[in-house]
Amino acid sequence: MSANLIAATNLQEMVAANPMPTTFHGDALLFGANLAAMTAFTCLGAMVVGWMIISMITHRHVDKLFHPVTIYRGQWLFAASALTIRAGTAAASLWAWDQNAARTASRVLSLQRYLDPLSLAFAAGWLVLLALSYSAMVAQLRKRPYPIEMLAQASELKVPASVVGLSILAAGTVAWLRSQGV
Numbered sequence: 001m002s003a004n005l006i007a008a009t010n011l012q013e014m015v016a017a018n019p020m021p022t023t024f025h026g027d028a029l030l031f032g033a034n035l036a037a038m039t040a041f042t043c044l045g046a047m048v049v050g051w052m053i054i055s056m057i058t059h060r061h062v063d064k065l066f067h068p069v070t071i072y073r074g075q076w077l078f079a080a081s082a083l084t085i086r087a088g089t090a091a092a093s094l095w096a097w098d099q100n101a102a103r104t105a106s107r108v109l110s111l112q113r114y115l116d117p118l119s120l121a122f123a124a125g126w127l128v129l130l131a132l133s134y135s136a137m138v139a140q141l142r143k144r145p146y147p148i149e150m151l152a153q154a155s156e157l158k159v160p161a162s163v164v165g166l167s168i169l170a171a172g173t174v175a176w177l178r179s180q181g182v
Contacts, residue, residue, distance in 0.1 A: 032175025
């Protein structure tokens, strides 16, 4: 029997024997908090990815390759992509954890490990853009006018807050059900 087959079988047995990943030590609150956070940040990250892509496409005729706005959007695109992939695979592995579908859950857990390097590649892209543009970006941002009225934009947080609230509700329900053995 190959080592990969043994590992897959052991992983399936572990899933089948436990209502939640063993790293949570049966703590439904901890499981629910992680499920909510990973789900919320997957959704929020995907929203930012979409936002940046739409902004880049919409302004492609105005923004040049090394324009500060283009670099800014690129940084956010890379960072949000890394977050979406990493949190998304973690959320998927927690949502997929099902004693009655151990084979599916073990495949999702394996997929997570394959996508980790892709997530880190996006994070590396973000760090490279940050390192290459930092000094020039700071100099550009120090030019007048500097004040940004952030509180005037508070209404922009309604949708992200709803995503977080729904993630907490869904994850809390799942965590409670799993703690009850359902």
